[in-house]
Amino acid sequence: MPRQRLRERTSPLVIVGRVVTLLFALALVWYGLMTLLLAVKASSTTVNSLSGYRTAFDWLSGLTPRDVDGGLTRAIVAGAGLLAFLFFGYCALKQIPRPYFARRDLDLSTDDRGDVTVEPRAIERLAEVAAGGHPAVSDARGRYAIDDLSVDITVRRARDLADALRESQARVVEALSRHELPAMPVNIILTGYERRHRRDIQ
């Protein structure tokens, strides 16, 4: 099919990965700067007071098996570890991209006699004609996907822009209904403003 479109389903849990990466990136920048300061022989006391690198290292170096061998400590560590495994593991699974082809034929009905399908371009053209019928719209371009129908419009009037967008959406929705096509979300996006003269009298 020409003009195929690839989309992906994303989970809201993607934000967890982004937050973890943000914290990691901030840590990289901060401790990279500290390394740079130490490398150019800035005072290690000052660098430690800024970042606590030596304090953290000394504390971790001083840990012995006896410090974590208590029953309660191990229970807390095990519980936290298990929770971390479940939570971060699930979030990691949700990071995997799930792409799909978004521009497909619209199946209207299937029976013994055959299938009734509508090609994406037909739906796009329908939306373009409907939106372009508005007097303020000079150009319209439809983009059909199985989730929604987006119409990019160019307007010729700056005044009443919000009403032009609303009315264009209503026209497309009405056209879909008139042609007995299933209702779907219609996104109207202003992508152009056609200015004929420097000062339009509108």
Added chain:
Amino acid sequence: MILLAHALVRLVSFVLLVILALAGLALAVFSISTGTSGPSLGGLADLLSLASLRDTVGSWLAQLEAPGSAAAIAALCGLGVMLLGFVLLLGVLVPRRERLVTLDSGDRGMLAARRRPLARAATALVEQVRGVSEARVRVRPRRRAGGRLVVRTSRARSADPDQVKAAVGEQLRGLTDPFQLKPRIAVPRRGARVE
């Protein structure tokens, strides 16, 4: 560059989450028994050779802290790490798609506008105001809805700046109210003689 940063963020996010999950699992499993043998935290430290890692890092830090000439390789490593951090920050903070100014969003669909055509429409409206000789408008969308409309106009010498400002605000109301844009209008004095 931005595409690369986004791809890197995706990869790093996944890898970091996998590492965190595996670390949690390892901690949970190695908390079963005590001591330094078997599935214990001491045993995990032995398995990961944390003692030798401590010595290596300790001596490296001591070298770095010791007085003397600058450590070129450490400085380069620090710079490299900072660069990687900045690329990741770029990938996390810069939005993937162009941010739109949303007018309405619901089950019926979304009504939105790109920044530039909206700014051009606003410019056309502002230039119709009496006393304005030139206008520049910028639209800065917010992350969720609405945004800011920054208007900078040149006025004719004879025009009163407060009146021009009020008239521009009134003229833009048809755009600012529905799109939840907050106008910021500046009318600097310029030497334009004609409107």
